[in-house]
Amino acid sequence: MQTPREILKEVFGYDDFRAGQLDIIEKVLAHKHTLAIMPTGGGKSITYQLPALMFEGLTLVISPLISLMKDQVDGLNTMGIDATFLNSTLTGQEQAQRMSDIRAGLYKMLYVSPERLEIPSFFGFIQQLPIDLVAIDEAHVMSQWGHDFRPSYLNILPLLHEIPGSPAVLGLTATATERVRESLQQLLDVSDEDTVLTGFARDNLALKIMHYVDKRRYVQDYLRENSEQSGIIYAATRKQVDELYEFLHKKGVKVGRYHAGLPEHERQAMQEAFLYDDVQVIVATNAFGMGINKPNVRFVIHYSVPGNIEAYYQEIGRAGRDGLPAEAVLLYAPQDMHLQEFFVQKSGGSEEYKQNxxxxIREMNAFANTQTCLPRYLLGYFGEIVDQDCKMCSNCLDSREMVDVTTDTQKVLANVMRMNQSFGKTMVAKILKGSHDATVKKYDYLTQLPTYGLMKAHTLKDLTAFIDFLTADGYLKTAGGEFPVLKVTEIGARVLKGQLVVEKRLNRSVVAQQKVVTSAAKGLKLSDDDNQLFARLKAKRLELAREAGIPPFLIFSDKTLMNMAILRPKTDEEFLALSGVGEKKFEIYHNDFAHVLADDLQVRE
Incomplete structure (x- = not known):
């Protein structure tokens, strides 16, 4: 039998495993219950696709979105892996034929949704199959502490014990706090030693947060500077998506849209147009993107602040999956947080769920307002402590002067204490401002405090922003649910006692910040000759993809084509040595790309 490393090179075209992959694969091959927590783009899929080729029986993949199964199966088929799916997009005749072929052992992998497994007749079919591995993708949705809890996933857990032969079970996710991790371990019966956490860092992804910008103008300028790049823009509501889509469409941008209010056929068409590079950018709610494996997404823009850090991390992870430089830009406005709170208020969850x-939302707001290194803050949220700043996020690159704000900090903290730590930031800001509005008059005694009007020279907007900064950097904390109150932390108390100095960057004017438009294409420049060849290789890839009816990246990634353009392989051995070129893809596509390379050589000679 071939070793995992031999299969990695022959089938997938890679010389080395990424961090954690081989460890996970070995646990799976030993038929263990395993939990894999790896960053988006970290290579989770190989940890079950490769063992599927080594097991004699079938690998069952439980995937959350049926609309994405075809893309995943198409990708496996291009590598010579026999895979299929069963879902409602197939006719009854197609399903019957595939089930017959599955019984006959013609497939190594089968994709299904958790809801389909719950159908007794279908689960009876599953129980008759020689299943060696059950891979549960997006496993965080099983945890009530996860950011996209789906009860249907919990319903499959008892069924796992009813599959004959005690198959290996592998849960996979990119977003798991310590609480979610412990929950998944309990649900899947996974020990600490069989939990593989490779870290959450994405070294090729630059994080940027822009405050108080004209969002439409910013997006328009950004897309103009990145006109040849592929990206996703996330908005909070269907209305926001439609309005931004219409705006960009009128400006001549090759744009698509995606949200649950569109007809299924339109959503599918938009997704395919994006995957096939027919549109440059897609504006979407968070209904778009789960499981998307498009590797050449160069940027993700959050037009609105997401409701939690887990969702933010997962969504930005859709950029730069090929390992090349990419950007994630968050456009922050305080009203975004009010919208997220409204969503929670209208949800049908329990009080405990709403409190969570x-x-x-508070944690997301703190992240958006911190002045520390953004990846460092993000990793800390997931329990991963790093010692060094990234040197490429918007905070690390911020050249504004640091000023001593200890006195102003003490004023805010003293005011919170005098208000008995029983009010939220808006009321705290109003008392410091010396406001006379109706909400203040309700608590007339607050106007008698020595801190009333203590910072009247500041605007309410500046005061609430300053309180957000103090909360983000740990001098204040919030407590409570829908109406949170501010409390002074231990380090805040030390500031009050004069034991700590607080520094903050000077405020940047809104006009100045609107001019800051970065480029996702940074770091992707080839030489002129290489770039011209890269363009011809991409054109050939698009031609072949359209003939085959598959997305271009399923043939070769941009990274593979860039290496091809730089290295210009002349022999079969040199071509096979390219990262991302397995034997099956070599067999199918070598001649087409070799002709492009030969023509380029002839022109240059």
């Missing part, structure tokens, strides 16, 4: 969601 409110806490997540």
């Amino acid at each position: 969601e409110y806490n997540k």
Whole structure:
């Protein structure tokens, strides 16, 4: 039998495993219950696709979105892996034929949704199959503490014990806090030693947060500077998606849209147009993207602040999956947080669930307002402590002067204490401002405090932003659900006692910040000759993809084509040595790309 490393090179075209992959694969091959927590783009799929080729029986993949199964199966088929799916997009005759072929052992992998497994007749069919591995993708949705809890996933857990032969079970996710991790371990019966956590860092992804910008103008300028790049823009509501889509469409941008209010056929068409590079950018709610494996997404823009850090991390992870430089830009406005709170208020969850969601909104707001290194803050949220700043996020690159704000900090903290730590940031800001509005008059005694009007020279907007900064950097904390109150932390108390100095960057004017438009294409420049060849290789890839009816990246990734353009392989051995070129793809596509390379050589000679 071939070794995992031999299969990695022959089938997938890679010389080395990424961090954690081989460890997970070995646990799976030993038929263990395993939990894999790896960053988006970290290579989770290989940890079950490769063992599927080594097991004699079938690998069952439980995937959350049926609309994405075809893309995943098409990708496996291009590598020579016999895979299929069963879902409602197939006719009864097609399903019957595939089930017959599955019984006959013609497939190594089968994709299904958790809801289909719950159908007794279908699960009876599953019980008759020689299943060696059950892979549960997006496993975080099983945890009530996860950011996209789906009860249907919990319903499959008892069924796992009823599959004959005690198959290996592999849960996979990119987003798991310590609480979610412990929950998944309990649900899947996974020990600490069989939990593989490779870290959450994405070294090729630059994080940027822009405050108080004209969002439409910013997006328009950004897309103009990145006109040849592929990206996703996430908005909070269907209305926001439609309005931004219409705006960009009128500006001549090759744009698509995606949300649950569109007809299924339109959503499918938009998704395919994006995958096939027929549109440059897609504007979407968070209904779009789960499981998307498009590797050449160069940027993700959050037009609105997401409701929690887990969702933010997962969504930005859709950029730069090929390992090349990419950007994630968050356009922050305080009203975004009010919208997220409204969503929680209208949800049908329990009070405990709502409390948890409110806490997540506060955590997201703190992240958006911190002045520390953004990846460092993000990794800390997931329990991963790093010692060094990234040197490429918007906070690390911020050249504004640091000023001592200890006195102003003490004023805010003293005011919170005098208000008995029983009010939220809006009321705290109003008392410091010396406001006379109706809400203040309700608590007339607050106007008698020595801190009333203590910072009247500041605007309410500046005061609430300053309170957000103090909360983000740990001098204040929030407590409570829908109506949170501010409390002074331990390090805040040390500031009050004069034991700590607080520094903050000077405020940047809104006009100045609107001019800051970065380029996702940074770091992707080839030489002129290489770039011209890269363009011809991409054109050939698009031609072949359209003939085959598959997305271009399923043939070769941009990274593979760039290496091809730089290295210009002349022999079969040199071509096979390219990262991402397995034997099956070599067999199918070598001649087409070799002709492009030969023509380029002839022109240059």
